[in-house]
Amino acid sequence: MKKVLIADDHYIVRVGMKWIFDQQFPSLQVDFAEDGDEVYEKVRTNDYELLVLDINMPKSDGISLLQVLLHKKPSLKIIVHTVAAEQMYALRYFKAGARAFLPKNSDPEKVKSAIQMVLDGKKYFNKDILAEISSSYFRIEHENPFAKLSNREFEIATQLIKGNGLPEISKSLNLQKTTVSTYKKRILEKLNAKNVIDILEIAKHYKFEQ
DSSP: OOEEEEEOSOHHHHHHHHHHHHHHOTTSEEEEEOSHHHHHHHHHHSOOSEEEEOTTSTTOOTHHHHHHHHHHOTTOEEEEEESSOHHHHHHHHHHHTOSEEEETTOOHHHHHHHHHHHHTTOOBOOHHHHHHHHHTHHHHHHTOGGGGSOHHHHHHHHHHHTTOOHHHHHHHHTOOHHHHHHHHHHHHHHHTOSSHHHHHHHHHHTTOOO
16 A cells, blocks of 8 residues: 655644545555654655655754655655745745645645645646746846755754744754854855844845745
8 A cells, every 4th residue: 555644743734634635545544744853764664655744843954854855765756735935935845856835725625636746746836826936936046035045054044034043953953053153154145134133134025934
């Protein structure tokens, strides 16, 4: 029996997603994970057909986790299921190897369509944002300062915007504090910001929401 892993730290989300699989894809066995470490261990020790991944779970560093999982299991199909802003995140995750990017407020029919397309080996683009992503690609790449950040810098900027300090970021991403401090300096330079308050203002301007 083919298996799917639902990775989310919210019980109600896991239950709701399992209901969709039970109703629409009863041939798939559903497993759960509640943080990044559990996701990695389960993907390492199982052959999943599909992973539905929340990028804001505890012990998860977002894009890096997705890339590590795909390096370990290149055939794994991943749907990113998140509250994170589509415009800011979707392109990065598609480039990193995600097959679909679904907001958590998507209606069940869209979720069903995304799952079916990904299981069929295709990518799913939410039609409500596809035109906007396509038309704004160059604007995002060339005008939005967050597009200048590397994936690791983007992850650390996300943590700073959440209000996390260097110790929390260091622990969350398993990096030395000095390394995080160096990344922070690069982020400030690339965003032309003097401090975290400036980063928050820039994030607000570009609708960088969690």
